[in-house]
Amino acid sequence: AFGASVAYGVQKLISHTSQKPVVEPLIPPRSKTSNLTSNILATPSRNIKTELKRTRKSCMIFYGSQTGTAEKLASIFAKEALFRFGVEGLVADLDNFDYDDLLSLSEENVLVFLLATYGEGDPTDNSISFDRYCANLRSKTDLQAHNLHYASFGLGNSSYQFYNEMIKRVDSTLSGAGAHRIGSAGLGDDADGSLEDDFLTWKDETLPQLANHLGFTEQERAPIVNLVISETKSSSSIPLFLGEPNAAHRKGKLRGPWTNSNPLPARISESREVFQNSPRKCLHVAFDISDSTMTYETGDHLGVSPENSNREVERFLRIFGLFEKKDSIFNIGSEDPTVKLPLPAYTTYDAATRYYLDICAPISRYILGSLVSYCSDEVTKAELLRLSKDNVAFEKEVKNLCLNLAQFLEGFGSSTLWNSVPISLLFEMIGKLQPRYYSISSSSLQSRKCISITAVVETQKNDEWSHEFKGVATNYLLAQHFQIRGPNALEPTHLLSGPRFRNTAMSSLIHVRRSKFRLPKMNSVPIIMIGPGTGIAPFRAFVQERAWQNSAHPAGRTILFYGCRRRNEDFLYEEEWRQLETSFKPGTFSMHVAFSRQDPTKKVYVQHLLNQQAEELRELILRQNACVYVCGDAQRMAKDVFTAMAQIIGEDNAFDGDSQAYLKTLKKNKRWLEDVW
Ligand code: FAD
CATH class of the missing domain: 3.40.50.80 (Nucleotide-binding domain of ferredoxin-NADP reductase (FNR) module)
Known part of the structure; x- marks a missing residue:
């Protein structure tokens, strides 16, 4: 599996509040040409202090993420800490650490927690152990964590009873142990679609305080793009990923366990429309798992990994000047060995945008702001700047139109205007294409080898729009439905043959996510x-x-x-x-x-x-x-x-x-x- 990206600058102008501004980097510069891992201890540690030392960072940005949003926000936080203040941050999966030394960290380090709450106030899968650790801390009364400084932001949804419960628990545990919070406790609310704005507001308020605590001041710096893309010729020695989720898939050696990063290609054994005379469509789709080790229980969720439609892939590639070389092979890397790459290396522009990146996602103000530096037309530039700064205008003129990035830019400036945006910047900012989850509509007792879902096809039309919004996964399932049921002229079409044309029978990549939605053990309970x-x-x-x-x-x-x-x-x-x-x-x-x-x-x-x-x-x-x-x-x-x-x-x-x-x-x-x- 491939993680979200963070780009770190290598050499930059850093000033320190306690000293005169210095041109020398505080942290020894890394050679651009050398293999950077040779500069630091090779093996990652599960100890926070050791890992901060090993990677030479002063700040660790932990994410607790279920769908990738918290991870993406952590990357944004790290990147901005670096290019605005010169603060080196390490984006870290909570699950990769033990927390034994958390309370004894020195004042020279700051921990940032960006944690999503899942279901009924639950932690995300990767923050379960941290939640347990905090519960254990709460049972103690003699904690003295006065040196620990942290910042916290929660990703939640106020429609749920236990709104942002996870971050609230962490916050009260740490402050209860005597730790100091930098800035306010940020609470992002997905219910009204303002999560990203809540985050940006919190980040803008917290970052200067965090930098100040570490002794850094703000400097004007160009945005840093540090993913390196190098195109190369095809050769048999290159591990080329054409949409496969991992190396085992690429080699055709499929084996469970079946997870988000190792999904099962399952044949669609049935696909039928279950609305009768409705302009809306709803599909009953059944997946055959008989030849696999996949199991499920009644009440579980099914993750379906979609692909982007031909039309959106082409639009994206054209707007950024990549269409003519869509099949070119490139390698992607980073100067910083702590950076998780957003794509497998090697791959093609077509595969990257079709299978790996969420090119149809809602546009963020952050992305618009990052494009400003690359816009050569002054009028367009001013417009972009306005929209990226003005929350209300952005909401009305961008977000409410339900456009993706390429659709929006199509109507914004001349056709070749965006060719100069570094593709590495885009790949860094655009999130990973994520599976969509569906409540399984079959019983595992009655239908052990076949899993069904019931999905409404996401299509929205608004009188004020010139386009029709189409959801990624459900329209992908619809395209497969028509392929199975007969020829179809409906847009959007998809490349249903899959990577290397392996998808001869209609199939989708699926995995089961366990849920707590269970029938009572005894059938007699009402x-x-x-x-x-x-x-x-x-x-x-x-x-x-x-x-x-x-x-x-x-x-x-x-x-x-x-x-x-x-x-x-x-x-x-x-x-x-x-x-x-x-x-x-x-x-x-x-x-x-x-x-x-x-x-x-x-x-x-x-x-x-x-x-x-x-x-x-x-x-x-x-x-x-x-x-x-x-x-x-x-x-x-x-x-x-x-x-x-x-x-x-x-x-x-x-x-x-x-x-x-x-x-x-x-x-x-x-x-x-x-x-x-
Ligand atoms: P997406 O492309 O993900 O779009 C979904 C929504 O996101 C849009 O309606 C829009 O509001 C917003 N959006 C996306 N792109 C943009 C953009 N560019 N600009 C602005 N807004 C945008 N659904 C079912 O039909 N049946 C189920 O049984 C079911 N069970 C679920 C169980 C769970 C646990 C969860 C979490 C969800 C479940 N869902 C179910 C919902 C399902 O996971 C998907 O969200 C839904 O099918 C839409 O997916 P999509 O990829 O087609 O749409």
């Missing part, structure tokens, strides 16, 4: 499922599984609340529910469906249906220990359902207390589980 839209996906699996076990272990009460627009339009799996019902003892399974647009005078949502069934819900939750499951929209639905249910519980004659607190306890005790996004 369950209440609430899942409008594609939130129904895991409940198809749950109901299949309860029905499957029914003869040996009779199912308890099984109630499903579902919501869609209209019966004849987007009622998912309508026929299947009828068949599944016949597998249950009469009266055990029931389904309540809310149609939000069937009756033009009355919108009905799942929470309204909950009210209609209030009496039974109270009985099941309060007196029969039922488990409640909520799946789908995190922004509004999950909150509305929680509020509606709290009211229902509060109205029970025998219930005395705070019904919201009661439901929160259910969450803690894993009797209320959410799978929301």
Whole structure:
């Protein structure tokens, strides 16, 4: 797997507050030509102090990342610390360290924590051990970490109950141990799409304080681009990556375990549209895993690694003057051995943009700002500068248009204007193309060798736009659907043959991500499922599984609340529910469906249906220990359902207390589980 990039400058003008400005670098310069690793101890250490010394950095920027965003922000922080202040920072995966020396670091070092919160206040996979370490610290009362200086920023979503819980835990643990926080505790909120702006604001406020603490002042420096790209001729000795996720894939030697960095190419055994008469599309896609060691459990998520469409790859290559040499082979490297490369070496421009980089991602103000230096047209330059500085204008004139970088630049200046932007800069700033996750809609008991998902194809059109926004992964799945189902003239098309034309049968790269969204161990425990839209996906699996076990272990009460627009339009799996019902003892399974647009005078949502069934819900939750499951929209639905249910519980004659607190306890005790996004 290939990590996100950070570029570090090599030789720069550094000034120190306690001294006169010096042209000499504080840290001995590295030779541009020598192999840099020879300057420092070769083996990375799991000890923070040793690693800072080994890499000659004064600041360690830890990221706790699930989807790559925190890692990307850590890179931005490191890069700006260096080119604005000359502070050398090391971007570090929390999982690569033991933290034994964390509290005894000297004042000359600063730790920065950029940590995402995942699910119900959980740490990301790579920060689980650090979370445990902090929990252990909290149990001690005699900590003296007065020399430790740190800065903290959390990546969270206020739609979730445990908003930014991870960074709050870390912050209170460290300050409780006597450590000093530099700047404010930054909280980024993804719910209103302002996470990046929250980060930029926090960074602009924190960086000068951090640099000041380390004795550095700001200097005007050109942005540093330190990834080195060198083109080369094809030869049999070159390990050429044409889209393969790792070396084993390139060599055709596939072996589990199947993970994000080592996904399984799985044949699509079924692809069908599951909306009936709707302008929107929803796909039921099944992947055959019978020839592999891949396993899953009901309630897990499936990661699908997409590729970018032909149209967007071409647009990107053309706008940056790379189209004519799209098949040229290049090597990518860095002067700094601590830098993780964003791409495998060697690869081609076509493969880089098609398979490895998120070229369709939302544009960031940071990227626009970085392009300013390379814009030769003064009018365009001024415009770019304005948009990169003015948050409100950026929101209105860039972000809300749902354009990717190349689409935006197409309408901005002459056609050859952007040819001079160093491609290494772009590759450094554009994030990795990430898998998209889907709640698995098949039961692992009933369908062990086949995993299905239910995905709405992401397409948005706005009267004010001249284009149609198309989501990356779902349109990739749609292209495969049409390839399987018959010729298709629909844009965007994809190169479905895959790297080296190995994808002869339609297949996708997939991996399973374990979740905590699990049925109760005993089939007899009553369950209440609430899942409008594609939130129904895991409940198809749950109901299949309860029905499957029914003869040996009779199912308890099984109630499903579902919501869609209209019966004849987007009622998912309508026929299947009828068949599944016949597998249950009469009266055990029931389904309540809310149609939000069937009756033009009355919108009905799942929470309204909950009210209609209030009496039974109270009985099941309060007196029969039922488990409640909520799946789908995190922004509004999950909150509305929680509020509606709290009211229902509060109205029970025998219930005395705070019904919201009661439901929160259910969450803690894993009797209320959410799978929301
Ligand atoms: P993307 O390209 O990722 O776009 C998604 C959104 O990002 C857009 O709608 C837009 O708001 C924003 N965006 C992207 N690019 C830009 C841009 N250039 N400018 C501005 N905004 C932009 N979905 C399902 O349909 N079914 C499921 O069962 C399901 N389960 C999920 C389970 C989990 C745990 C999670 C985290 C998500 C789940 N999702 C599910 C959502 C799914 O992962 C994807 O987000 C969804 O399919 C869209 O993917 P995409 O690549 O097609 O769209």
